[in-house]
Structure formats: structure tokens, C-alpha cells
Amino acid sequence: MPAHQRADARRNYARILAVAEEEVAAHGVNASLEQIARTAGVGSATVRRHFPTRSALLKAVSRTRIEALCVRAHDLAGEDDSRSALLEWLSDVVAYCASARGFAAALAYDDEAGPDSVYENACSAAIEEAGAPLLHRAVQDGAVERGITIGELITLIVGIALASEHHPDPAAQADRLFRLAVAGLSPRS
CATH class of the missing domain: 1.10.357.10 (Tetracycline Repressor, domain 2)
Structure with missing residues (x-):
């Protein structure tokens, strides 16, 4: 994650990553990106912006x-x-x-x-x-x-x-x- 990003973008990244770790551990590679976004409290576009694939x-x-x-x-x-x-x-x-x-x-x-x-x-x-x-x-x-x-x-x-x-x-x-x-x-x- 680039250090020059806004503080809220860095927080979103960290929150998305933490939720994604839990979801992937529970559901594997097919963990729902939409569920990750909902649990992290961000939109799916925010998830895609940080993780395009x-x-x-x-x-x-x-x-x-x-x-x-x-x-x-x-x-x-x-x-x-x-x-x-x-x-x-x-x-x-x-x-x-x-x-x-x-x-x-x-x-x-x-x-x-x-x-x-x-x-x-x-x-x-x-x-x-x-x-x-x-x-x-x-x-x-x-x-x-x-x-x-x-x-x-x-x-x-x-x-x-x-x-x-x-x-x-x-x-x-x-x-x-x-x-x-x-x-x-x-x-x-």
C-alpha cells in the first residue's frame, strides 16, 4: 500500500485485508468479494480499487x-x-x-x-x-x-x-x- 495515500484509504485497505484474511480462511479462494466489502463497511468498488483481481x-x-x-x-x-x-x-x-x-x-x-x-x-x-x-x-x-x-x-x-x-x-x-x-x-x- 503506497504511503502517499490518504489516511482513510490506508484504513480501508487494512480493514479490507483483515476481513479478507478471515473470509479466505473460512471460504477459500471463492470468498465473496461483496461479503468482504459489506463486512469491512466499504463498497465493492473500494475493494476493487485496492484489489483489482x-x-x-x-x-x-x-x-x-x-x-x-x-x-x-x-x-x-x-x-x-x-x-x-x-x-x-x-x-x-x-x-x-x-x-x-x-x-x-x-x-x-x-x-x-x-x-x-x-x-x-x-x-x-x-x-x-x-x-x-x-x-x-x-x-x-x-x-x-x-x-x-x-x-x-x-x-x-x-x-x-x-x-x-x-x-x-x-x-x-x-x-x-x-x-x-x-x-x-x-x-x-
Whole structure:
């Protein structure tokens, strides 16, 4: 939010964002923009002025947690076991995606840009930038197979979160599917 905006515009932005966080948590990516406007005590045009697209609103709602996940990746970069550090961070991303309905969609590539767009959205870019050093180190240590990209891992997480979204316990199901993906189908020895 630009600092040069009027005080009432900044208050409206903050109020809309707070209400949107609650609505998205309760109703996911399809939270009603009209309901958000009513609850925030503003008109829908005010919501659209601050957040011209649903995607822009989801990105704003997710920004704080994305920043926390980025800090977490940085903190884990110093761990001795590079594979465990990567998996712990990815598990944190899975847990957040499962608990905050709509976050997985915010990480998905931006379909509003069109099918030929090569630009990913800002949420995905920030998460990928934060996780890339963890993956790179795990690959260098021989703890993760070469050729895997951080984009592929985030795509896997998005798929798991979206597939688990309507499960009675989405967080537990997402965690189970993530662990299955990590372990593979081979029996434990």
C-alpha cells in the first residue's frame, strides 16, 4: 500500500485485508468479494480499487505468511542435514497451504496472465526464491536427485493441497500425501 495515500484509504485497505484474511480462511479462494466489502463497511468498488483481481487479493492475504516461510527457509539453510532442512521447509509450506484455504491457489501459476505467459505470480516467485538454496544444497550434498527443480516441488505441494482441500482433515491428509510423495511407494526396509 503506497504511503502517499490518504489516511482513510490506508484504513480501508487494512480493514479490507483483515476481513479478507478471515473470509479466505473460512471460504477459500471463492470468498465473496461483496461479503468482504459489506463486512469491512466499504463498497465493492473500494475493494476493487485496492484489489483489482481476486488473485491480487489472495496475494495480499498471503503476503505475511509468505514472508515467514521465506525467513524459515533462510533459517534452515544453516542446518547440517540439507535433506532434512529441505523437507522440513517443504512440510511447513504444505501445512500452511492446507490450513489457509486459497494459499495453494496463490502459489499456482497465474492463469489471469493467459496460457502463453511465462511469468509466474509474485507469491510463487518469492517461495521458489526462498526454497531454491535449500534444494541446491541438498542436491550438492547428494541428498536429493539432480534435475529436480524448486518449481516442480512447489507444483507438487500445490497439487497435494488442492487435492486435500475438501478432506475432513485437510492438514492431516496433505501431510500424509506429502510424506508418501517423499517416501515413494517402496516398502520400508
